[in-house]
Amino acid sequence: xxxxxxxxxxxxESYSPKNKPEIxxxxxxxxxxxxxxKIPFAGAIDQDGPALGPHTRAFASAVTxxxxxxxxxxxxxxxxAHNQLWRNDNDYFRHLMVSGEGFLFWHDVADYFTDEPPxxxxxTDGIWEANYNGEKDASSIIDCFEIAGIKADIYxxxxxxxxxxxxxxxxxxxxMTLHNLAGGFPVLLFSGEPGDRILLATGYENGGxxxxxxxFSAGDHKTxxxxxxxxxxxxxNWTEDILAAALVKSPFLSPKDRKPLLxxxxxxxxxxxxxxxxxxxxxxxxxxxxxxxxxxEIWDLAERRCYLADALERAAxxxxxxxxxxxxxxxxxxxxxxxKIHAVWQEKKTKKAKMQIADILGECxxxxxxxxxxxSSFLTNQEGEPDEYSKKA
Numbered sequence: 001x002x003x004x005x006x007x008x009x010x011x012x013e014s015y016s017p018k019n020k021p022e023i024x025x026x027x028x029x030x031x032x033x034x035x036x037x038k039i040p041f042a043g044a045i046d047q048d049g050p051a052l053g054p055h056t057r058a059f060a061s062a063v064t065x066x067x068x069x070x071x072x073x074x075x076x077x078x079x080x081a082h083n084q085l086w087r088n089d090n091d092y093f094r095h096l097m098v099s100g101e102g103f104l105f106w107h108d109v110a111d112y113f114t115d116e117p118p119x120x121x122x123x124t125d126g127i128w129e130a131n132y133n134g135e136k137d138a139s140s141i142i143d144c145f146e147i148a149g150i151k152a153d154i155y156x157x158x159x160x161x162x163x164x165x166x167x168x169x170x171x172x173x174x175x176m177t178l179h180n181l182a183g184g185f186p187v188l189l190f191s192g193e194p195g196d197r198i199l200l201a202t203g204y205e206n207g208g209x210x211x212x213x214x215x216f217s218a219g220d221h222k223t224x225x226x227x228x229x230x231x232x233x234x235x236x237n238w239t240e241d242i243l244a245a246a247l248v249k250s251p252f253l254s255p256k257d258r259k260p261l262l263x264x265x266x267x268x269x270x271x272x273x274x275x276x277x278x279x280x281x282x283x284x285x286x287x288x289x290x291x292x293x294x295x296x297e298i299w300d301l302a303e304r305r306c307y308l309a310d311a312l313e314r315a316a317x318x319x320x321x322x323x324x325x326x327x328x329x330x331x332x333x334x335x336x337x338x339x340k341i342h343a344v345w346q347e348k349k350t351k352k353a354k355m356q357i358a359d360i361l362g363e364c365x366x367x368x369x370x371x372x373x374x375x376s377s378f379l380t381n382q383e384g385e386p387d388e389y390s391k392k393a
Contacts, residue, residue, distance in 0.1 A: 037203050038212060039184055039185070039186055039202045041070060041071075043068045043070065043074070044068070045068050049087060050084075052076070052086070052089050053086045053087065054303070056218065056220065056300070056303055057096060057196070058195070058198045058216040058218045059099055059101070059190075060095035060099060060101065060144075061216050062198045062214075063095050063144050063148055066150065067150060067252060070150065070186075071252045072149055072254070074089075075090040076089055076090060077090060091148070092307070093310045093314070095144050097269065098140060098262075098265040099140050099144050101304060102305070102307060102308030104304065106300055106301075108196040109198075110193075110196050112138055113156050113192075113243040114243055136158070136161060137161040140265070140268060141246075142162060147255060147258055149254050150248060150252060152249060153247050153249055154244055154245070155176060155244065155247065156245075157242065174208060177189070177211075177247075180248070181202075185248040186201055186248050187245055189242050189244075190244040190245070197215065198215070199215055199216075199235065200213055200215075200216065201213045201238075205234065210234050211234070211236075213233055213235050213238070214231060215233055259318060259319060262315045263379065265315075267375075269371075269375065271372075274369070279362045283358045283361045283362055283365070286298075286357065286358075286361050291354070292341075294342070294357070298338040306334075308331045308371075309331030309332045312324050312331065312371075313328045323374070324378055326374045327375055330367040330368075330374070333367055334364045341357050341360055341361075
């Protein structure tokens with residue numbers, strides 16, 4: 001599969017923030033930490049009833065689990081698919097949409113935090129200024145925490161827009177993490193290479209040498225399904241390869257109005273779908289030289305668009321509109337098309353089959369643009385007359 005050309009972010013002019021973040025100031029003044037700490041949680045994911053649908057995106061799973069364990073209600077509903085009953089995890093679907101992952105393909109949240117292997121700017125105090133003119137932007141990740149009712153500050157080891165700050169050595173990362181845990185609030189630690197791997201830290205032992213965590217890995221179909229106390233892992237050398245840290249700063253508080261964040265996510269998603277408007281290039285991603293990239297690529301796209309469709313349907317209910325119906329249908333059709341590709345390739349691996357797959361993928365690219373156009377049309381008419389759905393509500 002062809003790889004896009006990666007751009008190197010410009011080096012920020014200054015790495016010294018004007019005002020040091022509160023957590024770093026606290027780290028400098030505090031002399032000792034408890035030898036160990038374990039954060040009690042207010043909730044748990046219900047394991048009864050129909051199985052939760054497969055979850056393979058690490059970040060959406062981690063934020064969903066974090067919110068539930070902090071006391072947020074877990075929004076699920078029952079559906080029938082593939083000849084069995086499943087539980088829809090509506091929070092997970094929403095995070096796929098708000099993070100942008102549902103609009104993308106073969107993309108991990110770690111990509112929001114770096115273009116290249118971790119690069120740490122030199123600094124005398126171990127931190128750099130977050131405000132700079134670079135390309136990477138953490139806004140969609142921040143919005144996911146906000147829409148989940150979680151206040152979190154994000155720090156990175158690579159210059160990224162809209163984060164609270166960063167670190168240039170692992171000791172600073174360790175200090176931030178342990179002080180936050182000792183203060184009674186969890187931390188999400190992001191790494192990549194290859195794919196997302198996220199640690200949800202809920203405590204530490206041995207003075208911080210061992211972190212108490214749950215691990216979420218991209219591509220793992222059990223992600224978020226067997227989340228229980230028994231699955232807690234004790235991780236050592238936990239500062240290695242960390243790209244970003246989200247420090248939770250307050251208890252769960254239900255968002256008063258999710259509409260502005262949903263509208264923002266829709267606008268951002270339409271732009272993401274249009275990043276590459278050339279259908280031939282989309283087909284080339286799957287059907288370049290050699291055999292088509294069928295497994296697991298088609299399942300990655302199938303999950304993203306299917307769950308995006310569910311998220312769009314629920315967003316339409318919150319926003320009081322029926323003008324996203326075409327986008328919902330297009331997302332579900334892409335999911336169905338991936339099963340068509342699976343059937344074609346399983347039946348006969350020939351040049352003719354490859355051409356059939358290319359044609360199906362061309363249709364999927366057009367369906368992506370249908371999603372984008374439908375969203376844009378809805379957003380354009382936000383200031384106009386209410387639609388029929390709104391009149392009935």
